[in-house]
Amino acid sequence: MRTLSGKARLAGVLGWPVSHSRSPRLHGFWLARHGLDGAYLPLPVRPERFEAAVRSLVDLGFAGANVTIPHKEAAFALCDEVTEVARRAGSVNTLVFRDGRISGTSTDGFGFLESVREQAPGWQASNGPAVILGAGGAVRSVAAALLDAGCPRLILVNRTPARAEAIARDLGGPVEVATAPRLADAALLVNGTSLGMAGEPPLEIDLSPLPPHAVVADMVYVPLETRLLAAARARGLRAVDGLGMLLHQARPGFEAWFGVAPNVDAELRAFVLQDLQ
Ligand SMILES: NC(=O)c1ccc[n+]([C@@H]2O[C@H](COP(=O)([O-])OP(=O)(O)OC[C@H]3O[C@@H](n4cnc5c(N)ncnc54)[C@H](OP(=O)(O)O)[C@@H]3O)[C@@H](O)[C@H]2O)c1
Structure with missing residues (x-):
């Protein structure tokens, strides 16, 4: 098991509901493929608890998170900084936590x-x-x-x-x-x-x-x-x-949180497809 900084890294996806999200399966595949010591968790969070939940993840040492429906605009609003593309989209689907600050981007x-x-x-x-x-x-x-x-x-x-x-x-x-x-x-x-x-x-x-x-x-x-x-x-x-689109939009987040640039290939497509069919 590889650790890039000597400790396991954590990330997840915040949504309400979140059980439909394929992101845990997708990121789990990449973590296993690269032998990384980390985890990516489904995080069901009600809209009124969204900001508190994100701040808790920062306190808990998470590397970041994806954000899905209905939180994308709320995520945009609470970021300390956002990329130009997120600013133009007015929404954020990928959060990166560093030194207590929250950065957001939109990777769709x-x-x-x-x-x-x-x-x-x-x-x-x-x-x-x-x-x-x-x-x-x-x-x-x-x-x-x-x-x-x-x-x-x-x-x-x-x-x-x-x-x-x-x-x-x-x-x-x-x-x-x-x-x-x-x-x-x-x-x-x-x-x-x-x-x-x-x-x-x-x-x-x-x-x-x-x-x-x-x-x-x-x-x-x-x-x-x-x-x-x-x-x-x-x-x-x-x-x-x-x-x-679903597979490629996940690449920037994985690289930011876990330190390895992952690939989209036929094996990954087949693995995620099994779950869709
Ligand atoms: N492949 C991926 O990775 C990925 C990522 C994100 C989203 N998506 C897909 O992209 C699509 C849009 O997602 P979103 O997040 O942008 O959703 P959204 O914000 O809810 O937008 C839905 C869009 O569909 C239109 N629409 C819905 N029902 C319609 C109907 N009966 N007749 C005509 N137009 C209708 C809406 O028109 P109005 O404005 O008139 O309501 C709106 O333009 C969904 O199919 C979603 O699954 C795919």
């Missing part, structure tokens, strides 16, 4: 870009416009990451247009809000809504206007092969599933 956008690069080799954000369906917390982080990576134009389409307009206002730059997806010159189509998720209504969209080089990405990962992705593949388009 990073995870999304890494996943598209992995599953659609050769794709670059600068290839052309991206159309994003949805305007929730995950879309905020992904939209900021796409702009930072050089995407020339973002088109946001959401059931509640005011939420998309707020993102466009907060991000600035080449972001438009549309009432219907304009796919004819899109290099990337992203589903950032919960439509298509098991138990939710399907996402109804006609992919025929997309150009042949377009990539279609779904943030939904249950089921892994959504109807959107199946339709994209049937049209000969490259399709990127939501599991890659």
